[in-house]
Amino acid sequence: MSKFNLRPALASDIPSIVSIYMSAFSHAHDLISLKVFPRDQESSHQFWRDMLTEEIDDPEARILAVTVATPRAEGSELDEEEVVAFAKWNTPRTYPHPSLSPLPTWPHPPGAALADHFFGALSQRKHELVGDGALRPYWYLELVATKPEFQGQGAAGLLMRWGLERADEAGVETYLEASPEGKAVYERFGFKEVGRLVVGEEWFGEQGEFVEVFMVREGKET
Known part of the structure; x- marks a missing residue:
């Protein structure tokens, strides 16, 4: 039996989800995340808490949590659980043209120009590669992350298969962006x-360049 439990994320999970994101994307190659969301600034953490609070009730999004059981607190009759991974899937929908989708107000002004450049380019390339979803529906895996000490143990696989099973049921494609390391x-x-x-390198100097890989999985006939 798997030690992991998969369920919809709750509002009470948001602090844990933000913590997982901040720790999972803190490698040297995570240049965009580190510059746009400095870990030592509370505004970065608040940005993610606010965003998730808004998105967790989005009817066209599915934010999922993977949990493990933890020792029951003294005096409690209920089992405790720890969130160790999460994902945000976007259901098939019609996306507005990137020019009509305003970007957020970023939490760290020195990183705002980089954020606008990068996230604006992601939106534009998605539109070019898979369209607006109207005539060519697709599921979109926007984000998946696992707490570092639980990586490689199958939590992310549960989150992946959840969305892929639904895409296969509908016979539609799946789209995501990945790092070269995760490809x-x-x-x-x-x-x-x-x-x-x-x-x-004009954005990062001696740190080099940042690469994002666009990937598509074909829909299976139903």
């Missing part, structure tokens, strides 16, 4: 690379 993992689930975005 092979998604290829095992049937995704194929369809393009790349390179954010050049």
Whole structure:
């Protein structure tokens, strides 16, 4: 029996989800995240808490949590649980053109120009590669992350399969963005690379460049 439990995320999970995001995307190659959301600034954490609070009730989004049981607190009659991974899936929908989708007000002004450049480019490339979803529906895996000490144990796989099963039931494609380091993992689930975005050294200096990989999984006939 799996030690993991998969369920819809709750509002009470948001602090744990933010903590997982901040720790999971803190590697040296996570240049965008580190510059746009500095970990030592409370405004970065508040930005994510506010965003998730708004999105958790979005009828076109599915935010999921993977939990593990933890020792019961003294005096409690209920089992405790710890959130160790999460994902945000977007159901098939019609997306507005990127030019009609205003970008957020970013929490760290020195990183705002980079955030506008990067996230604006992501939206534009998604529109170019898979369209607005009206004539060519698709599920979109916007984000998946696992607490570092639980990585490689199957939690992310549960979150992946949840969305892919629904895409297969509908016979539609699935789209996501990945790091070059994570590309092979998604290829095992049937995704194929369809393009790349390179954010050049002019943004990062001696740290080099940042690469995002665009991937599509074909829909299965039902």
